Amino acid sequence: MSRLPRLDEAGRALLFTEARTANSFAPTPVTDEELAAVWELAKWPPTAANLQPLRVLYVRTPERKERLVAHMNEGNRAKTAAAPVTAVLAVDTDFHEHVPEVFPINPALKDVLADAPEMRDGMGRFSAGLQIGYFLLAVRAEGLVAGPMAGYDGEAINKEFFPDGRFKTLLVVNIGHPGKDPWFPRMPRLSHDNTVAWA
Protein backbone atom coordinates (compact mmCIF):
# COMPACT_ATOMS: atom_id res chain seq x y z
CA MET A 1 0.00 0.00 0.00
CA SER A 2 1.39 3.40 -0.98
CA ARG A 3 2.03 6.12 1.56
CA LEU A 4 -0.71 8.55 2.50
CA PRO A 5 -0.03 12.22 1.76
CA ARG A 6 0.84 14.76 4.45
CA LEU A 7 -1.33 17.82 5.08
CA ASP A 8 0.06 20.79 3.13
CA GLU A 9 1.40 23.97 4.71
CA ALA A 10 -1.82 25.92 4.11
CA GLY A 11 -3.83 23.24 5.90
CA ARG A 12 -1.37 23.09 8.81
CA ALA A 13 -1.51 26.86 9.22
CA LEU A 14 -5.31 26.97 9.00
CA LEU A 15 -6.02 24.20 11.50
CA PHE A 16 -3.00 24.07 13.80
CA THR A 17 0.00 26.34 13.64
CA GLU A 18 -1.44 29.76 12.78
CA ALA A 19 -5.05 29.35 13.91
CA ARG A 20 -6.10 31.38 16.96
CA THR A 21 -9.01 31.64 19.37
CA ALA A 22 -11.09 34.70 18.41
CA ASN A 23 -12.16 37.27 20.99
CA SER A 24 -14.00 39.68 18.71
CA PHE A 25 -16.26 39.06 15.72
CA ALA A 26 -17.10 40.89 12.51
CA PRO A 27 -20.80 41.39 11.70
CA THR A 28 -20.34 39.11 8.65
CA PRO A 29 -23.10 36.51 8.94
CA VAL A 30 -22.52 32.77 9.13
CA THR A 31 -25.01 30.73 7.13
CA ASP A 32 -26.87 27.62 8.25
CA GLU A 33 -25.15 25.83 5.36
CA GLU A 34 -21.71 26.71 6.77
CA LEU A 35 -22.75 25.45 10.22
CA ALA A 36 -24.13 22.23 8.76
CA ALA A 37 -20.86 21.82 6.84
CA VAL A 38 -18.89 22.07 10.11
CA TRP A 39 -20.77 19.08 11.50
CA GLU A 40 -20.46 17.23 8.18
CA LEU A 41 -16.67 17.21 8.86
CA ALA A 42 -16.68 16.91 12.67
CA LYS A 43 -18.90 13.82 12.67
CA TRP A 44 -16.31 11.55 11.04
CA PRO A 45 -13.30 11.05 13.34
CA PRO A 46 -13.47 8.21 15.83
CA THR A 47 -15.28 7.88 19.16
CA ALA A 48 -15.22 4.93 21.59
CA ALA A 49 -17.49 2.19 20.20
CA ASN A 50 -18.65 4.80 17.62
CA LEU A 51 -20.98 6.23 20.30
CA GLN A 52 -20.85 9.90 19.16
CA PRO A 53 -22.28 11.40 22.36
CA LEU A 54 -21.75 15.09 21.43
CA ARG A 55 -24.71 17.32 20.57
CA VAL A 56 -24.56 20.82 19.09
CA LEU A 57 -27.07 23.63 19.62
CA TYR A 58 -26.44 26.62 17.35
CA VAL A 59 -27.87 29.75 19.00
CA ARG A 60 -28.50 32.45 16.37
CA THR A 61 -31.71 34.43 16.98
CA PRO A 62 -31.33 37.69 18.94
CA GLU A 63 -33.85 36.56 21.53
CA ARG A 64 -32.18 33.22 22.31
CA LYS A 65 -28.74 34.85 22.05
CA GLU A 66 -29.73 37.34 24.75
CA ARG A 67 -30.87 34.54 27.04
CA LEU A 68 -27.55 32.76 26.53
CA VAL A 69 -25.48 35.91 27.10
CA ALA A 70 -27.21 36.43 30.45
CA HIS A 71 -25.69 33.13 31.67
CA MET A 72 -22.14 33.87 30.50
CA ASN A 73 -19.53 35.27 32.87
CA GLU A 74 -19.14 39.04 32.63
CA GLY A 75 -15.93 38.87 30.59
CA ASN A 76 -17.53 36.62 27.97
CA ARG A 77 -20.75 38.62 27.41
CA ALA A 78 -19.76 41.26 24.85
CA LYS A 79 -18.09 38.81 22.50
CA THR A 80 -20.90 36.27 22.81
CA ALA A 81 -23.42 39.00 21.97
CA ALA A 82 -21.31 40.08 18.97
CA ALA A 83 -20.64 36.62 17.48
CA PRO A 84 -23.08 35.81 14.65
CA VAL A 85 -23.64 32.37 16.17
CA THR A 86 -22.75 30.64 19.41
CA ALA A 87 -22.63 26.86 19.69
CA VAL A 88 -23.59 25.19 22.95
CA LEU A 89 -21.77 21.84 22.95
CA ALA A 90 -23.35 19.24 25.21
CA VAL A 91 -23.13 15.56 26.01
CA ASP A 92 -26.24 13.43 25.52
CA THR A 93 -26.41 11.52 28.80
CA ASP A 94 -28.66 8.94 27.11
CA PHE A 95 -26.39 8.41 24.12
CA HIS A 96 -26.72 4.65 24.64
CA GLU A 97 -30.21 4.78 23.10
CA HIS A 98 -28.52 5.09 19.70
CA VAL A 99 -26.34 1.97 20.16
CA PRO A 100 -28.35 -0.29 17.81
CA GLU A 101 -27.88 2.30 15.05
CA VAL A 102 -24.26 3.34 15.63
CA PHE A 103 -22.72 0.09 16.92
CA PRO A 104 -24.66 -2.65 15.11
CA ILE A 105 -21.90 -5.20 15.76
CA ASN A 106 -22.92 -5.26 19.46
CA PRO A 107 -26.44 -3.91 20.03
CA ALA A 108 -26.46 -5.44 23.52
CA LEU A 109 -24.10 -2.65 24.60
CA LYS A 110 -27.22 -0.49 24.88
CA ASP A 111 -28.52 -2.44 27.89
CA VAL A 112 -25.07 -2.72 29.46
CA LEU A 113 -24.79 1.08 29.38
CA ALA A 114 -28.38 1.60 30.49
CA ASP A 115 -27.56 -0.29 33.69
CA ALA A 116 -24.23 1.49 34.32
CA PRO A 117 -24.89 5.24 34.65
CA GLU A 118 -21.47 5.99 36.13
CA MET A 119 -19.53 4.20 33.40
CA ARG A 120 -21.84 5.82 30.86
CA ASP A 121 -21.11 9.27 32.24
CA GLY A 122 -17.35 8.70 31.98
CA MET A 123 -17.56 7.27 28.48
CA GLY A 124 -19.88 10.04 27.32
CA ARG A 125 -17.70 12.85 28.62
CA PHE A 126 -14.55 11.27 27.22
CA SER A 127 -15.80 10.77 23.66
CA ALA A 128 -17.67 14.10 23.70
CA GLY A 129 -14.32 15.70 24.58
CA LEU A 130 -12.67 14.11 21.54
CA GLN A 131 -15.57 15.31 19.41
CA ILE A 132 -15.21 18.87 20.73
CA GLY A 133 -11.59 18.73 19.58
CA TYR A 134 -12.73 17.59 16.13
CA PHE A 135 -15.47 20.26 16.10
CA LEU A 136 -13.10 23.15 16.85
CA LEU A 137 -10.78 22.08 14.02
CA ALA A 138 -13.78 21.60 11.69
CA VAL A 139 -14.89 25.20 12.39
CA ARG A 140 -11.43 26.30 11.26
CA ALA A 141 -11.62 24.01 8.22
CA GLU A 142 -14.71 25.95 7.09
CA GLY A 143 -12.76 29.23 7.15
CA LEU A 144 -14.45 30.34 10.38
CA VAL A 145 -12.94 31.22 13.75
CA ALA A 146 -13.94 29.65 17.07
CA GLY A 147 -13.91 31.23 20.50
CA PRO A 148 -14.38 28.46 23.08
CA MET A 149 -15.37 29.62 26.58
CA ALA A 150 -15.58 27.76 29.88
CA GLY A 151 -16.80 30.79 31.89
CA TYR A 152 -20.60 30.48 32.24
CA ASP A 153 -23.34 29.24 34.55
CA GLY A 154 -23.74 25.71 33.21
CA GLU A 155 -26.76 24.81 35.31
CA ALA A 156 -28.60 27.92 34.13
CA ILE A 157 -27.75 27.16 30.48
CA ASN A 158 -28.90 23.57 30.89
CA LYS A 159 -32.19 24.73 32.42
CA GLU A 160 -32.71 27.33 29.70
CA PHE A 161 -31.82 25.28 26.63
CA PHE A 162 -32.09 21.63 27.72
CA PRO A 163 -34.98 21.67 30.21
CA ASP A 164 -35.66 17.93 30.11
CA GLY A 165 -32.24 17.25 31.65
CA ARG A 166 -30.95 14.86 29.00
CA PHE A 167 -28.18 17.13 27.59
CA LYS A 168 -25.43 18.62 29.77
CA THR A 169 -23.42 21.60 28.56
CA LEU A 170 -19.66 21.00 28.22
CA LEU A 171 -18.44 24.10 26.34
CA VAL A 172 -19.80 27.27 24.73
CA VAL A 173 -18.16 28.34 21.47
CA ASN A 174 -18.56 31.61 19.58
CA ILE A 175 -18.29 31.16 15.82
CA GLY A 176 -17.86 33.75 13.09
CA HIS A 177 -15.29 35.85 11.29
CA PRO A 178 -12.58 37.75 13.16
CA GLY A 179 -13.45 41.33 14.20
CA LYS A 180 -11.23 44.16 15.39
CA ASP A 181 -8.08 43.07 17.32
CA PRO A 182 -9.47 39.52 17.53
CA TRP A 183 -6.45 37.73 19.02
CA PHE A 184 -4.95 37.89 22.51
CA PRO A 185 -1.16 37.34 22.67
CA ARG A 186 -0.48 33.65 22.13
CA MET A 187 0.29 31.84 25.38
CA PRO A 188 3.23 29.44 25.64
CA ARG A 189 2.98 25.76 24.83
CA LEU A 190 4.74 23.23 27.04
CA SER A 191 8.05 21.95 25.69
CA HIS A 192 8.42 18.43 24.33
CA ASP A 193 10.46 17.59 27.42
CA ASN A 194 7.39 18.18 29.55
CA THR A 195 4.90 16.43 27.32
CA VAL A 196 6.43 13.70 25.16
CA ALA A 197 8.44 10.69 26.37
CA TRP A 198 9.94 7.70 24.57
CA ALA A 199 10.06 4.05 25.61
Place this chain on the structure above:
Amino acid sequence: MSRLPRLDEAGRALLFTEARTANSFAPTPVTDEELAAVWELAKWPPTAANLQPLRVLYVRTPERKERLVAHMNEGNRAKTAAAPVTAVLAVDTDFHEHVPEVFPINPALKDVLADAPEMRDGMGRFSAGLQIGYFLLAVRAEGLVAGPMAGYDGEAINKEFFPDGRFKTLLVVNIGHPGKDPWFPRMPRLSHDNTVAWA
Protein backbone atom coordinates in the same frame (compact mmCIF):
# COMPACT_ATOMS: atom_id res chain seq x y z
CA MET B 1 -10.36 41.77 7.81
CA SER B 2 -10.47 39.44 4.81
CA ARG B 3 -11.98 36.00 4.98
CA LEU B 4 -9.91 33.04 6.04
CA PRO B 5 -9.50 30.24 3.49
CA ARG B 6 -11.34 26.92 3.73
CA LEU B 7 -9.46 23.63 3.99
CA ASP B 8 -9.11 22.11 0.52
CA GLU B 9 -10.59 18.79 -0.56
CA ALA B 10 -7.34 16.88 -0.09
CA GLY B 11 -7.07 18.14 3.50
CA ARG B 12 -10.71 17.31 4.24
CA ALA B 13 -10.28 13.79 2.89
CA LEU B 14 -7.02 13.23 4.78
CA LEU B 15 -8.23 14.43 8.20
CA PHE B 16 -11.99 13.96 8.20
CA THR B 17 -14.03 12.46 5.38
CA GLU B 18 -11.86 9.62 4.03
CA ALA B 19 -9.58 8.94 7.01
CA ARG B 20 -10.10 5.63 8.81
CA THR B 21 -9.02 3.88 11.98
CA ALA B 22 -6.33 1.32 11.08
CA ASN B 23 -6.48 -2.27 12.32
CA SER B 24 -3.37 -3.63 10.64
CA PHE B 25 0.03 -2.07 10.07
CA ALA B 26 2.77 -2.34 7.46
CA PRO B 27 6.34 -2.96 8.71
CA THR B 28 7.31 0.49 7.35
CA PRO B 29 9.03 2.24 10.25
CA VAL B 30 7.89 5.53 11.76
CA THR B 31 10.74 7.86 12.64
CA ASP B 32 11.19 9.82 15.86
CA GLU B 33 11.11 12.96 13.70
CA GLU B 34 7.64 12.05 12.40
CA LEU B 35 6.40 11.43 15.94
CA ALA B 36 7.86 14.73 17.17
CA ALA B 37 6.17 16.45 14.19
CA VAL B 38 2.81 15.04 15.27
CA TRP B 39 3.13 16.77 18.63
CA GLU B 40 4.42 19.93 16.98
CA LEU B 41 0.95 20.19 15.38
CA ALA B 42 -1.18 18.75 18.19
CA LYS B 43 0.20 21.14 20.82
CA TRP B 44 -1.38 24.27 19.28
CA PRO B 45 -5.18 24.09 19.43
CA PRO B 46 -6.85 25.44 22.58
CA THR B 47 -7.24 23.96 26.06
CA ALA B 48 -9.06 25.46 29.06
CA ALA B 49 -6.83 28.15 30.58
CA ASN B 50 -4.09 26.85 28.25
CA LEU B 51 -3.42 24.06 30.75
CA GLN B 52 -2.37 21.35 28.22
CA PRO B 53 -2.74 18.36 30.57
CA LEU B 54 -2.12 15.62 27.95
CA ARG B 55 1.11 13.61 27.98
CA VAL B 56 2.32 11.22 25.27
CA LEU B 57 4.49 8.15 25.76
CA TYR B 58 5.67 6.64 22.47
CA VAL B 59 6.40 2.93 22.99
CA ARG B 60 8.76 1.65 20.27
CA THR B 61 11.33 -0.83 21.55
CA PRO B 62 10.43 -4.54 21.25
CA GLU B 63 10.91 -5.08 24.97
CA ARG B 64 8.61 -2.27 26.10
CA LYS B 65 6.17 -3.08 23.30
CA GLU B 66 5.88 -6.62 24.60
CA ARG B 67 5.13 -5.37 28.10
CA LEU B 68 2.42 -3.07 26.73
CA VAL B 69 0.86 -5.81 24.55
CA ALA B 70 0.51 -8.03 27.63
CA HIS B 71 -1.88 -5.45 29.13
CA MET B 72 -4.04 -5.06 26.03
CA ASN B 73 -7.30 -6.98 25.61
CA GLU B 74 -6.93 -10.12 23.51
CA GLY B 75 -8.47 -8.58 20.38
CA ASN B 76 -6.02 -5.66 20.45
CA ARG B 77 -2.78 -7.64 20.93
CA ALA B 78 -1.80 -8.65 17.39
CA LYS B 79 -2.22 -5.18 15.94
CA THR B 80 -0.48 -3.50 18.85
CA ALA B 81 2.45 -5.89 18.43
CA ALA B 82 2.54 -5.17 14.67
CA ALA B 83 2.31 -1.36 14.83
CA PRO B 84 5.76 0.27 14.56
CA VAL B 85 4.87 2.54 17.49
CA THR B 86 2.09 2.71 20.04
CA ALA B 87 1.29 5.94 21.89
CA VAL B 88 0.04 5.77 25.46
CA LEU B 89 -1.95 9.00 25.97
CA ALA B 90 -2.27 10.03 29.60
CA VAL B 91 -3.45 12.94 31.72
CA ASP B 92 -0.93 14.59 34.04
CA THR B 93 -2.87 14.76 37.30
CA ASP B 94 -0.47 17.44 38.51
CA PHE B 95 -0.77 19.60 35.40
CA HIS B 96 -1.33 22.63 37.67
CA GLU B 97 2.40 22.68 38.45
CA HIS B 98 2.94 24.21 35.00
CA VAL B 99 0.43 27.06 35.54
CA PRO B 100 3.06 29.82 36.01
CA GLU B 101 4.56 28.86 32.65
CA VAL B 102 1.42 28.22 30.59
CA PHE B 103 -1.02 30.72 32.12
CA PRO B 104 1.17 33.65 33.16
CA ILE B 105 -1.83 36.02 33.26
CA ASN B 106 -3.03 34.25 36.43
CA PRO B 107 -0.25 32.28 38.16
CA ALA B 108 -2.41 32.04 41.32
CA LEU B 109 -4.53 29.45 39.50
CA LYS B 110 -1.81 26.97 40.45
CA ASP B 111 -2.68 27.13 44.15
CA VAL B 112 -6.42 27.16 43.48
CA LEU B 113 -6.04 23.91 41.54
CA ALA B 114 -3.63 22.42 44.07
CA ASP B 115 -6.36 22.74 46.71
CA ALA B 116 -9.16 21.37 44.52
CA PRO B 117 -8.25 17.84 43.39
CA GLU B 118 -11.77 16.98 42.21
CA MET B 119 -12.14 20.11 40.05
CA ARG B 120 -8.59 19.50 38.81
CA ASP B 121 -9.45 15.95 37.79
CA GLY B 122 -12.49 17.12 35.81
CA MET B 123 -10.58 19.95 34.12
CA GLY B 124 -7.65 17.69 33.33
CA ARG B 125 -9.73 14.94 31.76
CA PHE B 126 -11.79 17.43 29.76
CA SER B 127 -8.87 19.29 28.19
CA ALA B 128 -6.87 16.07 27.74
CA GLY B 129 -9.87 14.77 25.79
CA LEU B 130 -9.79 17.78 23.46
CA GLN B 131 -6.06 17.25 23.03
CA ILE B 132 -6.55 13.59 22.13
CA GLY B 133 -8.91 14.77 19.39
CA TYR B 134 -6.22 17.15 18.13
CA PHE B 135 -3.58 14.42 18.40
CA LEU B 136 -5.51 11.88 16.32
CA LEU B 137 -6.02 14.45 13.54
CA ALA B 138 -2.35 15.49 13.79
CA VAL B 139 -1.30 11.84 13.25
CA ARG B 140 -3.35 11.90 10.06
CA ALA B 141 -1.85 15.25 9.05
CA GLU B 142 1.59 13.60 9.09
CA GLY B 143 0.46 10.98 6.57
CA LEU B 144 0.22 8.29 9.25
CA VAL B 145 -2.74 6.22 10.40
CA ALA B 146 -3.99 5.94 13.99
CA GLY B 147 -5.65 3.01 15.67
CA PRO B 148 -7.12 4.22 18.98
CA MET B 149 -8.06 1.46 21.46
CA ALA B 150 -9.98 1.56 24.73
CA GLY B 151 -9.65 -2.18 25.44
CA TYR B 152 -6.78 -2.63 27.91
CA ASP B 153 -5.96 -2.99 31.61
CA GLY B 154 -5.41 0.67 32.50
CA GLU B 155 -4.23 0.04 36.04
CA ALA B 156 -1.61 -2.41 34.82
CA ILE B 157 -0.41 0.03 32.14
CA ASN B 158 -0.21 2.84 34.69
CA LYS B 159 1.82 0.64 37.04
CA GLU B 160 4.12 -0.49 34.24
CA PHE B 161 4.78 2.83 32.53
CA PHE B 162 3.87 5.50 35.11
CA PRO B 163 4.87 3.91 38.42
CA ASP B 164 4.94 7.16 40.40
CA GLY B 165 1.17 7.55 39.92
CA ARG B 166 1.22 11.05 38.43
CA PHE B 167 0.06 10.11 34.89
CA LYS B 168 -3.18 8.21 34.23
CA THR B 169 -3.73 6.43 30.91
CA LEU B 170 -6.73 7.67 28.87
CA LEU B 171 -6.22 5.97 25.49
CA VAL B 172 -3.75 3.71 23.67
CA VAL B 173 -3.15 4.48 19.99
CA ASN B 174 -1.30 2.41 17.42
CA ILE B 175 0.50 4.55 14.84
CA GLY B 176 2.01 3.56 11.52
CA HIS B 177 1.22 2.92 7.89
CA PRO B 178 -1.76 0.77 6.83
CA GLY B 179 -1.09 -2.95 6.43
CA LYS B 180 -3.16 -5.67 4.74
CA ASP B 181 -6.96 -5.12 4.87
CA PRO B 182 -6.47 -2.30 7.37
CA TRP B 183 -10.02 -0.95 7.57
CA PHE B 184 -13.15 -2.45 9.11
CA PRO B 185 -16.43 -1.50 7.39
CA ARG B 186 -17.24 2.10 8.31
CA MET B 187 -19.92 2.34 10.97
CA PRO B 188 -22.85 4.77 10.61
CA ARG B 189 -22.72 8.33 11.85
CA LEU B 190 -25.77 9.82 13.57
CA SER B 191 -27.93 12.04 11.37
CA HIS B 192 -27.98 15.81 11.81
CA ASP B 193 -31.50 15.47 13.23
CA ASN B 194 -30.08 13.52 16.15
CA THR B 195 -27.05 15.70 16.77
CA VAL B 196 -27.51 19.31 15.62
CA ALA B 197 -30.27 21.69 16.73
CA TRP B 198 -30.97 25.34 16.00
CA ALA B 199 -32.18 28.10 18.31
